[in-house]
Amino acid sequence: MKCVLALDQGTTSSRSILFDHEGHIRASAQQEFKQLYPQPGWVEHDPVEIWKTQQHTVKKAMHHAGVHCENIQAIGITNQRETTVIWDRKTGEPVYNAVVWQDRRTTEFCKKLKSDGTESLFFEKTGLLLDPYFSGTKIRWILDHVDGIRARAKRGELAFGTIDTWLMWNLTKGALHITDVTNASRTLLFNIHTLKWDDELLALLDIPKSLLPEVRSSSEVYGTVDKFLCECGCPIAGIAGDQHAALFGQACFTPGSSKNTYGTGCFMLMNTGSEAAVSKNKLLTTVAWQRGDEVQYALEGSVFIGGAVVQWLRDELGLIESSSDIQKLAAQVPDTGGVYLVPAFAGLGTSHWDPSARGILIGLTRGTGKAHIARAAQEAICFQSLELVRAMENDAGHPIPALNVDGGASSDNLLMQIQADLLQVPVERPERIETTAFGVAALAGLAVGFWESPNELSSIRKIDRIFAPSISKDEAEARFTKWKQAVERCRDWAE
Numbered sequence: 413m414k415c416v417l418a419l420d421q422g423t424t425s426s427r428s429i430l431f432d433h434e435g436h437i438r439a440s441a442q443q444e445f446k447q448l449y450p451q452p453g454w455v456e457h458d459p460v461e462i463w464k465t466q467q468h469t470v471k472k473a474m475h476h477a478g479v480h481c482e483n484i485q486a487i488g489i490t491n492q493r494e495t496t497v498i499w500d501r502k503t504g505e506p507v508y509n510a511v512v513w514q515d516r517r518t519t520e521f522c523k524k525l526k527s528d529g530t531e532s533l534f535f536e537k538t539g540l541l542l543d544p545y546f547s548g549t550k551i552r553w554i555l556d557h558v559d560g561i562r563a564r565a566k567r568g569e570l571a572f573g574t575i576d577t578w579l580m581w582n583l584t585k586g587a588l589h590i591t592d593v594t595n596a597s598r599t600l601l602f603n604i605h606t607l608k609w610d611d612e613l614l615a616l617l618d619i620p621k622s623l624l625p626e627v628r629s630s631s632e633v634y635g636t637v638d639k640f641l642c643e644c645g646c647p648i649a650g651i652a653g654d655q656h657a658a659l660f661g662q663a664c665f666t667p668g669s670s671k672n673t674y675g676t677g678c679f680m681l682m683n684t685g686s687e688a689a690v691s692k693n694k695l696l697t698t699v700a701w702q703r704g705d706e707v708q709y710a711l712e713g714s715v716f717i718g719g720a721v722v723q724w725l726r727d728e729l730g731l732i733e734s735s736s737d738i739q740k741l742a743a744q745v746p747d748t749g750g751v752y753l754v755p756a757f758a759g760l761g762t763s764h765w766d767p768s769a770r771g772i773l774i775g776l777t778r779g780t781g782k783a784h785i786a787r788a789a790q791e792a793i794c795f796q797s798l799e800l801v802r803a804m805e806n807d808a809g810h811p812i813p814a815l816n817v818d819g820g821a822s823s824d825n826l827l828m829q830i831q832a833d834l835l836q837v838p839v840e841r842p843e844r845i846e847t848t849a850f851g852v853a854a855l856a857g858l859a860v861g862f863w864e865s866p867n868e869l870s871s872i873r874k875i876d877r878i879f880a881p882s883i884s885k886d887e888a889e890a891r892f893t894k895w896k897q898a899v900e901r902c903r904d905w906a907e
Contacts, residue, residue, distance in 0.1 A: 418849035423676040428469040429849040435872040439477030441469040453516035456509035481644040488650030488856030490657040491575035496550035511550040514758040518549035519767040539697025548600030572623040585638040592651035597699040629702040631855040650856030655679040661851025663870040674821035678718035680800040681710045693803035694763040713762035713800030717755040719821040742787040750775040752898040753788040772902040794831040795895040814838045818847040832879040839879040
């Protein structure tokens with residue numbers, strides 16, 4: 413059996429999935445890893461643990477499928493974006509923990525850059541806003557706060573990478589220090605128009621260019637897995653940030669096509685074709701992918717805390733034992749009883765871009781129970797996604813007729829029904845909700861001829877279920893109005 417292997421390295425777990433030629437999952441394995449919170453608003457990961465868990469899931473998936481490495485036609489890497497790692501080029505040892513995309517420690521530095529009048533320059537060149545979300549200010553923080561690191565970086569002794577680059581380095585035993593255009597476009601250092609690292613932006617952030625990886629396309633044979641790890645030397649042929657991979661996996665190949673992914677966060681992307689469109693609603697402009705000389709762009713809206721709010725209910729509040737329990741608990745009540753939860757644990761993303769916002773639970777009464785809070789958590793995911801849709805529609809100049817969804821949380825039928833109710837448009841869920849992993853598998857498979865064309869990929873995409881709105885437009889708007897009031901009450905809290 414010939415397969416393509418997707419390494420899906422996410423914010424809370426590492427996964428490996430084997431896809432056959434029909435796009436079916438032949439085997440998968442997943443392992444969570446520790447979330448580290450050294451200070452309020454700080455989020456870190458152990459890069460070594462990420463690599464170990466990724467290795468473990470590869471071996472487990474291959475064992476379950478009974479697949480030997482010679483049957484793997486290509487490997488694709490998709491990853492949590494913006495998360496920042498710096499390591500020693502000789503030893504491969506990280507100099508500091510990975511600073512995660514959710515981390516807010518560079519808030520004050522971003523404010524200073526804004527006050528210096530540089531935000532328009534960053535936006536024009538990178539399509540991004542000055543927010544702690546992105547990698548550039550995280551790199552600067554590590555250089556400024558870890559003893560001796562800046563001098564070593566200037567001497568060319570260190571390497572920076574987002575998680576795709578970190579995995580590639582380890583897979584090839586240091587032979588390749590590369591990233592792709594999608595991950596590069598999320599760093600605040602990459603000019604999305606010239607497709608090169610930008611010297612002016614590097615100077616503004618005082619980051620040595622020697623730290624940076626080589627930027628490649630999203631679909632090509634970059635190299636092979638080191639013989640020590642894989643005796644067959646499997647080709648590594650696809651790289652894409654998780655949301656870009658999901659857009660590709662949903663077959664959003666034409667301008668105007670869009671998707672919303674429900675993972676740790678929620679991310680909506682709309683393909684804008686060869687044009688790097690500029691948003692009027694604080695959406696981000698990003699590179700969607702590159703194949704050969706063809707570059708596609710996208711507009712993106714970002715929700716920092718999506719499915720992560722369910723993990724919060726499980727791990728910090730103890731309201732549920734497993735994430736899958738949320739649907740059953742929330743279904744015990746017909747509504748939230750007037751309770752609204754704004755999970756601004758890592759600030760607010762699109763279209764607020766407020767790193768100082770913090771979470772709020774409002775509307776509590778003596779009759780409020782854990783089922784109401786659980787349902788409010790689900791509604792919070794949907795309200796935040798509704799904000800993304802409204803911004804996207806305003807930029808596009810027309811309504812979105814239906815919403816394509818994917819990601820682990822999209823398997824929750826109640827969540828998808830709530831989303832359809834609040835959006836007032838149908839929500840379409842594909843049979844294969846792991847479109848992030850499939851998207852990068854497709855990019856890798858195309859590079860080696862496992863699939864012939866994007867049209868072939870479109871033909872194997874099937875719809876599982878369509879959720880239609882079941883409440884009135886007036887009710888949906890009334891609930892959205894109350895949500896917006898709750899959001900205003902959590903703004904600027906950490907100032």
